[in-house]
Amino acid sequence: MSRTENPVLTPQVLVVGAGSAGTAAAIAAAETGADTLLVEASGHVGGTLARQLLEHSAGFHDAAGNQVTGGVGQRIVTLLQEYGGSPGHIPDDVSYTATRTPVNHSELSMCEAVLLRRAGVHLLLNTVVVDVETAAGTGGNEGGGTGTTVTAVVAEIPGRGRTTIRPGIVVDCSGDAVVFALAGASFQTDRADATQPGSLLLKLGGVDYAPLLKYAADNPDDLRPDSRIGAAGDDHANLWGFGKLLARGHADGRLSWRRTEMHLAAWPSRGEAVLNLTRTAVEPGASHGDAYLKLAQQVMETVAWFREYVPGGRLAYLAEVADRVGVRESRRIRGVVTLTEDDVKQGRRSAQSVGQGAFPIDVHDANSAGLSHTDGLASAYDIPYGILVGAEHDNLLAAGRCVSSTHEANGSARITATCFATGEAAGTAAALAVLDGVAPRLLDVGELQARLRQRGVIGAR
Incomplete structure (x- = not known):
């Protein structure tokens, strides 16, 4: 990553947020060949699964016990098992899903850090994104863009102050879609009064x-x-x-x-x-x-x-x-494609699938003492590439709970195993797009799917 006397960083791929999605995205981007910077507002990696003390990771298998999440997510579990921090995937005692994956939270965070280091990811901790600069026309038509790009992300770094980051592609894994919001993007508006x-x-x-x-x-x-x-x-x-x-x-x-x-x-x-x-x-x-x-x-x-x-x-x-309030749902981007409740319930297939999800639609009701949805799924559903791609900016991708989805669909897509899947897909896509010199929305999805299959991702057709 190049630096000048002024605090300006120029990574090819910037990943914001080091939770499940962001960790997977950064590892995938770096391993695909892009100079990758991961910034995290807290002092550690692991996000909700590690630091909100989430009971266990879930969503690695469908109702029949078929594994639907592989890739980086499975690599993290395997490494954690090697260190004795997890028994791996075990049957779910409450029959809500086929399996669950208990984890030692601190060891999970450390294992993710080990894999980030092995991949060559640059990491900035305690670093908060405070502003985003955009420009019209800089995306140009040469790379197939609409002409609106994020030209800079401004972050507050301890001991350094405000630092400008000028990335090629940004993957927003902040959970709250912080980069999208500061860039002036619009969001999904369904069930806005019923946020979990x-x-x-x-x-x-x-x-x-x-x-x-x-x-x-x-x-x-x-x-x-x-x-x-x-x-x-x-x-x-x-x-x-x-x-x-x-x-x-x-x-x-x-x-x-x-x-x-x-x-x-x-x-x-x-x-x-x-x-x-x-x-x-x-x-x-x-x-x-x-x-x-x-x-x-x-x-x-x-x-x-x-x-x-x-x-x-x-x-x-x-x-x-937990060291943070656990947020189940916040901003959801408006992407090129939106994942719907029917997509999830019907196990819908997509020619542009970059992974799969299979966890029940799990929605905690904002207006009662229980859950409004505990809808089991008969089969896995495909994750279309378009739910990761911002509709309004050339170089913005999302992963994790802020992907383009309806309120109900997000009740399944927000689960950690699925966040690993969307993160890995977004990180790989970001690296390929910046290396090929194209806007993510015009990326050759077939090339992306082939790369994801090589990485052990399940459901990348």
Whole structure:
């Protein structure tokens, strides 16, 4: 990456956001041959899956157990297994999907960093994108563009101040579509009043699983139907329910908000549990500071409730809290193609497929205490290349939860395994486009698909 005396960086590909999508995008772009810079607003890589303490990665397999996510996502899981930080893909105890992939969150982050280094990615941490410069006419017709490009991304770098980055292609994996927003792009507007709520996940230690699992076995009506109840000595367990205990806690005034279910990811042999329970409305693109303050109160109420109401919870203690508010949905770009609910439910195929998704449409209701969608899918659906390509700017791609999708379709596409897939596709496309000198929308999709197949991506036709 070249530098001058003035703080100007000129990577061929700039990836913004080092979560699941951004990590995959940066690795893919660098391995495809592009000089790649990854910038991340926090002090570490891994994003929501690692630092929001997400219970596990999901979406690697369809309902029949066929793997649908390979490539970088699978490479991360494999490396994590080698280091002992994950058992790999295991059956889902609650029968919501075929498999889930428990991870040690800190080890996941480190494994992603290892792969970024091996790929030769340049990484800037604690670096916040604060402005974007665009120009009309600079895209030109030579590369097949519309003439509107992002000419510079301005970032605040610790110890350096505001630094100008002049990339060839930008892949926005920020989750909130920060680059698109600063570039003046328009967004999907369906169900704008129903954006999914945010959460703050927490990890408990000191949980006695013998009485907890006995309660689960003795009260099958308080768990999701067809749940598998394991043993106290198991390494991993997955429990979804506890609505009766939650209702009691709310009625008694112990829980200030109402929830109909809790998701508990368990490590019985270690006495640990990650709880997905807290909830509040979040504004797309906001700092989420007020939401954090509200959720912090809910975290403490959850710990007290767990000790008093959940069998085996008497000696539980708060071991860790996510370092960020977990955002399920925010801005979704307007792309060349939009993924719809019907595409997802019908398992629709696309001649321009760059990967597949298969997780149920999972939508937490913004206006109730439960979920509005838990729609299982009979088969995988294709990810069309066009949902990654911005409709209004020549050199902007997106991956992760901000891809071009409807509210319902995003309930499936936002899942981490699918974010790995969209990130890898976008990063590979960005590298090919900048090396071939064309706008991403006019990239030879056949060439892109061939490259993705070589990388082990599943569903790139």
